[in-house]
Amino acid sequence: MAQITISCSIPVDDEVVTEFLHKYVLCSRVGAARKLRMGEKGCFYTCSLYQEDHAKVSRLIRRMLAFFxxxxxxxxxxxxxAQDSWDEVDPEQRDPWKFSPQALLALLDAAPNGNA
Structure with missing residues (x-):
């Protein structure tokens, strides 16, 4: 199934955002702050979609999108x-893999076989 990763588009230094990631993504405050300050290269969430935990993952992603x-x-x-590797993504040229929040919401609503 599809795999996604989420980061901030620009560096962020905000205690409320750091606390949000600590609470919902379950990373340390120091780790969350570090990833936020890295901007696009500081991925704070990665997952595969349509696994057995899809409902839980979908709720978390929706909460993150709304919060940000x-x-x-x-x-x-x-x-x-699903068959691709993150190693194939060029950190300096991410455009071919970029996905909008609206497209991600539509993907979350879709069934894994493409049917709604």
């Missing part, structure tokens, strides 16, 4: 296919 939108923080979302 409420803070006016743009996200960089990358998507690769």
């Amino acid at each position: 939108e409420s803070k006016d923080i743009l996200l960089t979302i990358l998507k690769i296919g």
Whole structure:
């Protein structure tokens, strides 16, 4: 199934955002702050979609998208296919893998075989 990764599009230094990641993504405050300050290269969430935990993952992703939108923080979302590897993604040229938040929401609503 599809795999995604999420990071902030620009470096972020915000205690509220750091606390959000600590609480919902379950990373340390120091680790969350470090990843946020890295901007696009500081991936703070990676997952595969349509696994047995899809409902839980979908709720978390929706919560993240809403939170970052409420803070006016743009996200960089990358998507690769199930057979692809993150090693194939050029860190300097991410555009072919970028995915919009709206497209991610549509993907979360879709069934794994492509049917809604």
